[in-house]
Amino acid sequence: FSNVDLLIVGAGFYGATIAERVANELQKNVLLIDRRSHIGGNAYSEFDSETGIEVHRYGAHLFHTPNETVWTYLNRFTGFTDYKHRVYSTYRDQVYAMPINLGTISQFFNRRLSPAEARTLIADQAAEMAGRNPANLEEKAISLIGRPLYEAFIRGYTAKQWQTDPRDLPEHIITRLPVRYTYDNRYFNDKYEGLPVDGYAAIFERMLNHPKINIALGVDFFSLKSSLPPGLPIVYTGPIDRYFDYSEGELGWRTIDFEKETVNTGDFQGMAVMNYADETIPFTRILEFRHFNPERSYQTEKTVIVREYSRSAQRKDEPYYPIDTRQDKDVFLRYRVRAEAEVNVHFGGRLGTYRYLDMHQAIGAALKAFESRVVPHFTEGRILG
Ligand code: FDA
Known part of the structure; x- marks a missing residue:
């Protein structure tokens, strides 16, 4: 030294x-x-x-x-x-754009809604919690986006992320849940x-x-x-x-177990990140790395996917x-x-x-x-x- x-x-x-x-x-x-x-x-x-595809080792x-x-x-x-990031979420065999936006809301409630109508609908659904202080994460989420959207897109995903029922999680974990009353589904807002x-x-x-x-x-x-x-x-x-x-x-930390698989197809899911909102599906999301770099001429016979499983970390975990x-x-x-x-x-x-x-x-x-x-x-x- x-x-x-x-x-x-x-x-x-x-x-x-x-x-x-x-x-x-x-x-x-x-x-x-x-x-x-x-x-x-x-x-x-x-x-x-094996495939030449760039894989992010830690998610x-x-x-x-x-x-x-x-x-x-x-x-x-x-x-x-x-590259501009976009995320989709599978729920009950349907695919929705995330974060929750006008397209997601219209598709979910199966009708065309103007921005003002969507706002009113979500506010009415959130009114269930009016005048009450949320006592846990579930109540907090309902106070922000109403019960139907919470139960579809937040409950199962959050339960899997934390391996805990959202009713047993503190409300302060979420301060806001982004809902966009436009069709903009860019994941990030940064310049x-x-x-x-x-x-x-x-x-x-x-x-x-x-x-x-x-x-x-x-x-x-x-x-x-x-x-x-x-x-x-x-x-x-x-x-x-x-x-x-x-x-x-x-x-306390949460960790993720990454399950990597090389699949014999040129395209597994059509985009980079697919969330899985159903609680019955054990992983939280699937990444398909080739879609991060559409500008590269990767081979088309195989693709690399990673399933993510979330849990609390022990001392030996990342x-x-x-x-x-x-x-x-x-x-x-x-x-x-x-x-x-x-x-x-x-x-x-x-x-x-x-x-x-x-x-x-x-x-x-x-x-x-x-x-x-x-x-x-x-x-x-x-x-x-
Ligand atoms: P980082 O963890 O990268 O580096 C710390 C280093 O210290 C490690 O390499 C570790 O091995 C080393 N170290 C620890 N103890 C040591 C010891 N005793 N001796 C020697 N070395 C030791 N950010 C973002 O902007 N966009 C994104 O999409 C994501 N996605 C994402 C996904 C996942 C799953 C995670 C966990 C994180 C992200 N991030 C992210 C966050 C991003 O990873 C983070 O911002 C950087 O890693 C922070 O860099 P640091 O240098 O602070 O820590």
């Missing part, structure tokens, strides 16, 4: 952005480690050896952002396709959207291709923690509870979505106090801050932390925190 100026734990977007900035802007030596065998964190994708990753700074920054390392022209892994290779960045893969931080020189500045993007050896308790119960919030606050007292360690990223972050948010937060924490550390000798 003699010539390492900064150790970064985790080669996802947060760690990679800091590494790139430190090497290029400050000309400092970075050691970037990840316990996985690849860079890219959860955004990593690879080209399937579908759609890039979108309203943030000009992040968009400009990332465009230095990749071009983007003009910028697209997929990296030559895949996610290429972005990270370009970001990290610098003589001042050394990368060590397959290295767990906790196997070398005790041998680190005292005071070595660290950017830590692993789970915060693990850093403190779970001493304040374990934070943590994906913070459950964030009130108890989790308390536990996290205790870790945050301890993190602030940890000299020369900066906690960042989705695992280090126990927050769901989209990719653009992880990059945006890393760019800010670089300016507000890392630069003052190296130029003014301030403690990294």
Whole structure:
């Protein structure tokens, strides 16, 4: 470690952005480690050896952002396709456009509705909860979109996501359920959207291709923690509870089991993401990766699909979505106090801050932390925190 100026734990977007900035802007030596065998964190994708189709290893990753700074920054390392995400949902053998929009509502109630008529209909159906405070997720959802749409599109899907009856889930999990009174079924509203022209892994290779960045893969931080020189500045993007050896308790996460299958057909479902709203179907959705890149001339004999099964994570599982119960919030606050007292360690990223972050948010937060924490550390000798 003699010539390492900064150790970064985790080669996802947060760690990679800091590494790139430190090497290029400050000309400092970075050691970037990840316990996985690849860079890219959860955004990593690879080209399937059998079909050549790009498969996102940790679930579908759609890039979108309203943030000009992040968009400009990332465009230095990749071009983007003009892919615009759309999602459909299967319910009782019918296929509906998501998020719930005028097309979904008209199809579901089997009549043509004007925007005003649809608004009135949904408001009438939601009036069931008028004057009452929702006591659980089900009641909250009904207060927002009425019972029929809730029972079709939210109940089964949510029960599968959480493996819990929505009546036993707290109401604060949902604050809003998007309903559009237009036929717009673009999934994201952000100004910028697209997929990296030559895949996610290429972005990270370009970001990290610098003589001042050394990368060590397959290295767990906790196997070398005790041998680190005292005071070595660290950017830590692993789970915060693990850093403190779970001493304040374990934070709750949901994980996903991905079941990958290569199917002997050129097109399995006609689009990239199909949700399954029926509770009787055990998976939540099926991804078909070829549809993320219609501009590529993939072979037409085979296609790659992935079924997603959601459940709560055990310690050995990949943590994906913070459950964030009130108890989790308390536990996290205790870790945050301890993190602030940890000299020369900066906690960042989705695992280090126990927050769901989209990719653009992880990059945006890393760019800010670089300016507000890392630069003052190296130029003014301030403690990294
Ligand atoms: P990330 O998890 O990517 O990186 C952390 C790294 O730290 C990992 O590589 C891990 O191995 C490493 N690490 C942890 N502990 C370690 C240790 N002890 N030693 C060494 N290394 C260690 N976003 C979006 O914008 N659009 C989308 O469509 C999606 N889709 C999506 C689907 C699913 C299923 C998930 C879970 C997430 C998304 N995301 C997303 C979010 C996206 O994955 C997220 O924004 C980034 O991964 C955040 O980057 P980080 O660097 O914070 O974490």
